[in-house]
Amino acid sequence: MLKKTSQFKSLLQSGNLEFLMEAHNGLSAKIVEEAGFKGIWGSGLAISAALGVRDNNEASWTQVLDVVEFMSDASSIPIMLDADTGYGNFNNVRRLVKKLEQLGVGAVCIEDKLFPKNNSLLDNARQPLEAIDVFAGKIKAAKDTQQDADFCVVARIEAFIAGWGLGEALKRAEAYHAAGADALLIHSRLSTAEEILAFMDEWKDTCPIVVVPTKYYQTPTPVFQKAGISLVIWANHLLRSGIAAMQKTAALIHEQQSLLGVENEISSVQEVFRLQNNAELKLAEEKYLPPVSVHPETPDGH
Numbered sequence: 001m002l003k004k005t006s007q008f009k010s011l012l013q014s015g016n017l018e019f020l021m022e023a024h025n026g027l028s029a030k031i032v033e034e035a036g037f038k039g040i041w042g043s044g045l046a047i048s049a050a051l052g053v054r055d056n057n058e059a060s061w062t063q064v065l066d067v068v069e070f071m072s073d074a075s076s077i078p079i080m081l082d083a084d085t086g087y088g089n090f091n092n093v094r095r096l097v098k099k100l101e102q103l104g105v106g107a108v109c110i111e112d113k114l115f116p117k118n119n120s121l122l123d124n125a126r127q128p129l130e131a132i133d134v135f136a137g138k139i140k141a142a143k144d145t146q147q148d149a150d151f152c153v154v155a156r157i158e159a160f161i162a163g164w165g166l167g168e169a170l171k172r173a174e175a176y177h178a179a180g181a182d183a184l185l186i187h188s189r190l191s192t193a194e195e196i197l198a199f200m201d202e203w204k205d206t207c208p209i210v211v212v213p214t215k216y217y218q219t220p221t222p223v224f225q226k227a228g229i230s231l232v233i234w235a236n237h238l239l240r241s242g243i244a245a246m247q248k249t250a251a252l253i254h255e256q257q258s259l260l261g262v263e264n265e266i267s268s269v270q271e272v273f274r275l276q277n278n279a280e281l282k283l284a285e286e287k288y289l290p291p292v293s294v295h296p297e298t299p300d301g302h
């Protein structure tokens, strides 16, 4: 099996439209892989929400990496971590890249906002942008730090989110591309793909482009393919489906004071065990533990 970094790089450069699906813990990472996706988006929004905090760098970067380690261990497809602004300056980015490579993460995405960031989809949030040369320095530092040649660094442009328009987005795209970014993520919070398509018209195929159509979800997927986009991220849909399912189940059990109404609507305990790969432990026990005695175990274990 290819290294996760190489898997991600070939996904980015496949020439087809490819997809990443959000995950926010080990379990959801496994579910993404089983569904057939070739890569995982380690969403900052989803990870922070699952931890019960806001998407404002309230979870520290090492707390995020603790989650990512479980995600990476639970799956064999690459993760692209949404690392917000890189959690500091170029030096924090260097340390981040070093740790991500140790965890077997395939790629990192950093955005050109200021720490602590606001989520890009928040209404009326302040979205100050990092100076172009400072952010380009972070990209260069990330590329200079990586040990594995296939580790990918994706530069995320927030010019549209911050209301600066196409000219600024293109200026930033050129600078980040020149700094060595393997791909650019161009984000928009409009309900149509208008800003993204205008950007693609100018950028053409200078380097791979990644998009996140959470707000312009009504755009038919072939439109992205036709525009020359490389990677689409479905950014938060397991988190949101999980929330809806958990709210429904909690409300029903609370109301009925019984499990009868939900038992057939939810995953079985057997399915939980399957996802945890209990079958493997059973086999390992047969291999490594002495045969089970017919007598109950004595306190000293014999």
Ligand code: SPV
Pocket (backbone or CB within 6 Å): 043, 044, 045, 046, 082, 119, 120, 121, 212, 214, 235, 236
């Ligand atoms: C995330 O999933 O955390 C993202 C995408 O960064 S967005 O929420 O649209 O900013």
Ligand code: MG
Pocket (backbone or CB within 6 Å): 043, 044, 045, 082, 084
């Ligand atoms: Mg994010």
